[in-house]
Amino acid sequence: MTTTSTLSTVDTSTLRERAAAIKKQVLANLDHYLVETEKQVTAHGGHVVFAQTVDDAVDYILLLAKERGVEHFVGARATNLANDKQALRNEIEALGSDLGSYLAGRARQPDASASYQLERLLAAGIGITGANFVVADAGAICLAEDDDFGRRASAAPKIHVAVAGIEKIIPRTRDLAVFLRLLSARFPGHVSLLSGPRRTDELDGPEEFVLILLDGGRSAILADAAKRELLQCIRCGACLARCPVTPVGQMGALTRLLTPPHTASPLVHASTLCGACGEACPVKIDLPRILVALRHDDRLALGGWRAWLLRGWAFVMLRPRLYEFLGLMARAFWPAAWKGAKPAAKSFRQLWRGKGR
Amino acid sequence: MAKRVSLFVTCMVDQLLPKAGLAMAEVLERAGFDVEFREAQTCCGLPAYQAGCSSQARAVGSHFLNTFVDADYVVVPSTGCAGMLSRDLPHLFPDDPSARTAAQTLSTRVWEFSRFLLEVAKVDSLGARFPHRVTYFDTCCSVPAQAGPRTLLQKVKDLDYVELDGPPECCGFGGLFRWHAPQEADAMTQKQMSRILASKASHVVGLDVGCLLQLREALERGKHAVQTLHLAEVLANQ
Known part of the structure; x- marks a missing residue:
């Protein structure tokens, strides 16, 4: 019997077009999707926090820990975050900002596996993860990983805090069919779609779920037409x-x-x-x-001698006769040792005139 | 009456590789065009544009605009400069609507040489003969493999075409890149030179003079006999 994956028959260029269009649409209506996300997360029993900066997110988590009497944190990238504000800050910055999301798994310590043993995770009061995607209509986050450490960190501790840049929002659950396919050459090993805390009829999962939506300079990028596209990045x-x-x-x-x-x-x-x-x-x-x-x-912008060189270059390029004269001088006095960009014996315009044009 | 074509030979071809410009003119004449060269031309402004020097790029871009404003077709022997002129020229004038409009109009009349032959002149064979083993190096700003130049090369009589192994990759030239990362530039050039040598071609053909000079320098420094040629030089050969 032959089975053919439907996914593999989809033309990648079609997927790319679709993905770019979805991202552009979200970014153009981000205010709407932020509200929709908050509404749906809340409806699923979770809580949304908007953080202007990474420090705001860190302060919130520390406050939450104090209120709940939590002493140990685990992150999806690093496990020893307790009482170390800078480590927590680095973790949040990486999860929310750089190429930390899907690539996080590859950046972990080789001995990480031991640190992610269930006992350690259960002892932690707060598990912090990033989110590859925030799914607005489901009020959910999607984690895509090659291992399942993020999933473990999200499920075992009592409180799950997910940190995601505001640009990680996608409108619908079905959009994952487009984005997960594009995230890596092969499909991620573990995909988790997590919405809200554990329900009464569920055996595991956190008792509390908080989604921190991090601005961290993104709204400024959104306002800048020349850079806006950067927010389409899915960190693949x-x-x-x-x-x-x-x-x-x-x-x-x-x-x-x-x-x-x-x-x-x-x-x-x-x-x-x-x-x-x-x-x-x-x-x-x-x-x-x-x-x-x-x-x-x-x-x-370029500074120093390079900037002056380009100013000089422009001065010459605006004056065709000076440009030609300097070309002649370069030919006449070119040091024999400078082989790289040695001018030709005659310039094109000299040769062209020589042909009687 | 034959259609008129204006050559924009670029500053690099003018000063460093004039035979590529002459070959381009010859091929265009053979394709039935009246070829003119406007003496006021200098540079397209790409070095300043890529370096982030807006006002210098705008000044030199304006000079190009004024020189070619009434041209029907402007044909360019370098993919890098052609890209600058057909894609980025209007971006130089964000605050000057009339210059921007003029730049937009002119940018649609700027053609990279091989695309002009295939899409405007609609010729793919001009009776060229080149009895050598030749490979094509995908040049500047065109990382997806270029079909056009391969089509043109494969129509050349007695030419033994060989493809390079592996996907197209940058030669390491990149304008002022060397200022910022000389070691990386060298490593990139060496890598591409190895691909070329592995093909056992006697000639490597390209469409950007920056790339060709970068490769030529590395090949000469390594005392390799492989010759670098602009596509027009092969097509002009009979």
Whole structure:
């Protein structure tokens, strides 16, 4: 008997179009989807907290822990978060902001498995996870993992706190059929759709569920037409995998927009703009265009001799006769040792005139 | 009356690889076009645009606009410059509606050389002959494999076409990239050079002069006999 997966027969380009369209639609109506998410999470017995900054999220969790008398936390990435505000801060920042979501599993310590033993998790009062997607109509979060540590951290402790950037919202449960397929070359090993705390007829799950929706500079990115597309990112890492340069560097330069102080790093210049990242992106973010737009940001503009060289270059390029004269000078006085970009013996325009045109 | 085509040879072809420009003119004439060269032309503005120097890019972009505003077709031998002119030129004038409109109109008349042959001139064979083993290197800003130049190469008589192994990848040129990451640039070029050498081709053909010069320098430094050629040089050969 032959079985054919329906998913594998779907054309990826159709999926990418669909994914990009859904993301654009959510971002254009984010105010509506935030309200809808809160409504549905509440209807399922959970609680939504809006955090302006990572520090707000950290403060909320510490306050919650104090109120509930919780001493031990576990996170989906790190297990020893108790009484260490900075560790908690790093965890939240990573879960909510950078490539922490799906890639979190790969960044864990090799001995993590032991730390995620059930006893440790049960002893923890609060389990903190990220969310790959926040599903508005179900009031749920979706975790996609290769292992099941996030699932364990969400289910065993009494309180489950999920931290998600506001851009992680997708409208409907059925949209997961599009996004989960694009998240990785192979389907994630563990997919959990978690909504609200444990019901009375359920055997396990947390007693309390809190979804922290983190702004963390995202509304500012949303307001900036040149960068807005970045919020379509589903943190799949395809751009990193395809980049021929130093992928973590430049694409990291973009994701740094999502962490304080919300400015890209000078690494945006360290790209050849070859376009591989944009081609690879499953939600069709025009990454090379955004890299160029960021280079035009005053804070990242070229400085020093490079800026002066480009000013000089423009001065020459606006004056065809000066341009030609300098070309002649370069030919006449080119040091023999400089082989790389040695000018040709005659320029095109000299040769063209020589042909009697 | 034959249609008129304006060459924009780009500053790099003008100064560093003029034979690619001459070959392009020859092929276009053979395809039945009147070819003109406007002496006021210099650069498209790409270096400043990519470096984030808006005002310099705008100034040089305006110069291009003024030089070619009444051209019917502007044909460009470099994918990088063609991309700048057909895609990004209007973005240089966010606050100047009349310049932006003019740039939008002109940008639709700018053609990269191989696309012009296939889509406007609608010729894929011009009687070229090139009895060598040739490979094609997918050049700048065009990571998905380019079908057009392969079609054109495979129509060339006696040409033994060989494909490079693996997916297309950047050569490491990238304008001012070397300023920011010289070691990475070298590593990328070496990697692409290995792919080219593995193909055992005697000639590697490309459509962006930046990439071709980057590869040529690495091949010469490594004392390899492989020649770099612009597609027009192969098509002009008879």
